[in-house]
Amino acid sequence: MKTRYSFGGDEHIFVEVDEEMSLDAFFKAISITTALREKNLAGVAEICPANASFQVKYDPDVIAPDKMLEELKALESRAESAAKTITTRIVEVPVYFQDPWTHETLMRFRERHQDPSGSDLDYAARINGYDSAEAFVEAFHSQPWFVSMVGFVAGLPFMYQLVEREKQLQVPKYLRPRTDTPKQTVGYGGCFSCIYSVRGAGGYQMFGITPMPIFDPTETISYLSDFMVFFNPGDIVKFTPIGREEHDRIEADVKTGAWRPRIAEVSFDLAAWTADPAGTNAKLMEALDAA
Amino acid sequence: MPLKVLKPGLLTTVQDLGRPGYFHLGIPMGGAMDRLSLRAANLLVGNPEDAAALEAVFLGPELEFLSDGLVAVTGADLPILLDGEEQPGWTAIPVKAGQVLSFGYLRSGARIVIAVSGGIATEAALGSRSTYAIGALGGVDGRAIAAGDVIPTGEPGAGKPGATVPEALRRGPGSPAELRVLPGLFWHWITPDAQKHFFADEWKVAPEADRMGYRFKGGRPMEFEPRERPFGAGSDPSNIVDGCYPYGSVQVPGGTEPIVLHRDAVSGGGYFMVGTVISADMDLIGQLQPHMPVRFVEATMDGALAARAERKAVVARIREALA
Secondary structure, eight states: OOOEEEEETTTEEEEESOSSOOHHHHHHHHHHHHHHHHHTOTTEEEEEEOSSEEEEEEOTTTSOHHHHHHHHHHHHHHHHHSOOEEEEEEEEEEEEETOHHHHHHHHHTGGGSSOTTSOHHHHHHHHTTOSSHHHHHHHHHHSOEEEEEEOSSTTOEEEEESSOGGGOOOBOOOSSOBSOOOTTEEEEEBTEEEEOSSSSOBOSEEEEEOSOOOBOTTOOSGGGSSOSBOOOTTOEEEEEEOOHHHHHHHHHHHHHTOOOOOEEEEEEEHHHHHHOHHHHHHHHHHHHHHO | OOEEEEEOOSSOEEEOSOOTTOGGGTOOOOOOSSHHHHHHHHHHTTOOTTOOEEEEESSOOEEEESSOEEEEEEEEEOOEEETTEEEOSSBOEEEOTTOEEEEOOOSEEEEEEEEETTOBOOOOBTTBOOOBGGGTBSTBTTBOOOTTOEEOBOOOOOOOTTOBOOGGGOOOOOSSEEEEEEEOTTGGGBOHHHHHHHHHSOEEEEEEESSSEEEEESSOOOOBOOOOOOTTSOSSTTEEEEEEOOTTEEEOGGGTSOEEEOTTOOSEEEEOEEEEEOGGGHHHHTTOOTTOEEEEEEOOHHHHHHHHHHHHHHHHHHHHHHO
16 A cells, blocks of 8 residues: 555645555545644645545645645654544435336446346346345345545445455446436445435446435435535445335435434444454444444 | 526526535535636626626527626627627626627637626525536526526626726637646556657547536547556546546546546546646636647646746736726
């Protein structure tokens, strides 16, 4: 893991913590960006953590590019020795897998897919060595995920599953991106899951849909009334499978303000997780069940 | 000086200088594609430079003024008509309630900025009135203007009728347009030959050119250096582990057609980037039309900072000229 710095024009510094994805790289990125945010440095305009990298947008008239670079390198050396622990929250996200809406959409764009004969889930299950879509869905929802980046479009979380490298699910993106994806589709591309916050173009495989809105520009939904974007990098997500009836009930209750996502505050220690992934995950999910 | 929209044009949106601070949540800065034109138009009608105005692309709207005031149109060159009579661009034009502003066909450039006394006063979202249509934020109900909309405006300032921006301080695209690019990001992923071709080839603006980004075609496809695929990046040699995209960054999906991200940029994704258009040349991109020839010119950081200072100096001179 070797950090690489590059100027993105005169207003950005792009920092690649590692070329490949890992929890270590994500943790390093989030700890440097958190430290930079706390520093409140004049001239820093945007601090954007990503999966295994991050980016800073700054005003070179206030802080010179070389000075900005120096600041980041100093923060990096401090991050190396810092404890890899964060206080965060675990959120339960209900998902209706194999729903009719993403199914209708995937049929419409079948010619852009690697395997036009089946569904996105059938394909993902097969190439990951699962006997059935159900077995794949089980692997998908039984272990939690880290929100490793929020972006692409407004409020869209990228998630990386908290399992060892050899258990990671991997699925290529569509051969050619779709021009349409239903709002709140749960998708998958590379080693990342995502939730499409708005309807629009997309290239990730589509597995299901959540009745839980995660972006609300009107700030009228009960749990989005303080801020329109639900997710932050560092959040932990546990998907829970639901059926049609439950989906429709939650959707109706969101409208009346009666439904809110289940959330528990937790702390996450990377060393503890690395020593015992399954045990650490079980504790996270217990905290959620108790909430 | 509220406005009534008679015809909306092709895609006319409310824009100011944007809403920085939310890019880490996928909400782009937004704001006028051509910021110099926005600042100039506002100064002409006596508004603060960062007031909201209308940005129209390719085809102007038709607007009725509901009270007296000043209007200024900057940016692209096209006939500006007040009750059918041609008016000068980059100039404060006095108007009366009931008069109608309309436009002829574009002569050059791509976007005009229409500023009116008091500025557009639609509701701000996250500190800006800029329209971000994908997120339904800002503007008129989070969308482009539509026929029948009545657009509110603020308290008028003290603009001078007939004030004009000197020709020497107006900016538009040359032909071929030159975009200065600081190589970097994943520049080392392509071969030295591909690096040379990127700057040597003539590119053309593709039809896919909007506020999110501009696509270019016509140059040679890029060859990649051999590289083991990083875990999580995907199988195509142009894929990276999804990361952040700088404004102005040049991504090249599949190594074929470069895309330069602009004010409504997607904040990140899985395509490698070869460098970034310098901040001083971002306005110019907003004035490029599809099919226009474009060359990418290699920049250095010192060159980028000098160009940035020069651009600021032009704005300062416009300010002085209109003071």
